[in-house]
Amino acid sequence: MGSIPTQTIEQVAAANDIVEVIGAYFPLKRAGSAYKALCPFHQEKTPSFTVNPQRQSFHCFGCNVGGSVFRFVMDYEHLDFPSAVKKLAARAGIPVIEDRTFSASDDRQHETRRLLLQLHSEAAEWFHENLLKREWARPAREYLKKRGIDGKIAASWQIGFAPDSWDALLNWARERGYRRTDILQSGLVKPRDEERPEGDVYDRFRGRIIFPIHNDTGEVIAFSGRVLDSGAETAKYLN
Numbered sequence: 001m002g003s004i005p006t007q008t009i010e011q012v013a014a015a016n017d018i019v020e021v022i023g024a025y026f027p028l029k030r031a032g033s034a035y036k037a038l039c040p041f042h043q044e045k046t047p048s049f050t051v052n053p054q055r056q057s058f059h060c061f062g063c064n065v066g067g068s069v070f071r072f073v074m075d076y077e078h079l080d081f082p083s084a085v086k087k088l089a090a091r092a093g094i095p096v097i098e099d100r101t102f103s104a105s106d107d108r109q110h111e112t113r114r115l116l117l118q119l120h121s122e123a124a125e126w127f128h129e130n131l132l133k134r135e136w137a138r139p140a141r142e143y144l145k146k147r148g149i150d151g152k153i154a155a156s157w158q159i160g161f162a163p164d165s166w167d168a169l170l171n172w173a174r175e176r177g178y179r180r181t182d183i184l185q186s187g188l189v190k191p192r193d194e195e196r197p198e199g200d201v202y203d204r205f206r207g208r209i210i211f212p213i214h215n216d217t218g219e220v221i222a223f224s225g226r227v228l229d230s231g232a233e234t235a236k237y238l239n
């Protein structure tokens, strides 16, 4: 959403490993399953700046900055969100084609944007509730627990789980009153036949742990999905 399509933002997030990105600015030292460095955002003598490859996040225990790879580039380079996305897109060789649908300022387009943001926000809550409460999400909870992600971290990151179903999200969104065209435009469902978007659609995220991606004002604008198996790192992310 915004002017850069959601799918592009997700691709850029998946293609930019946070350890590699930050490690290109200054050296990181491995410390267990994480990486450490002297914090670039405050003066210190012992490293409290930590990069977590599992969560693809950074955090400083000294000055409390932290977030995704986008947040790091925004803070370190003093860029706004779209510029950080473009910079990381260029790094990964991903073309950014800005979506002009949202750049004009007529009411209908504002309304569509507001609606899609609301759908993303509610979907993030739904994914999160699934992870916390549903019996069928137990394997996901255990998977995360094994990787040191407890309920508190899952709550602060609003990590969620998408059921292994072709239409659970579609049905949930329809029940909440969202129109099919809006659900389709959100990218949360895909048409079976790209040539015929009016035909059957299916849930994009199935049986995946879901990480919401926020813009610089904290709105959920995209999702990154991760499967539970332990295949190659690159195959774990859906983009």
Ligand SMILES: [Zn+2]
Pocket (backbone or CB within 6 Å): 039, 040, 041, 042, 049, 060, 061, 062, 063, 064, 065
């Ligand atoms: Zn710091």
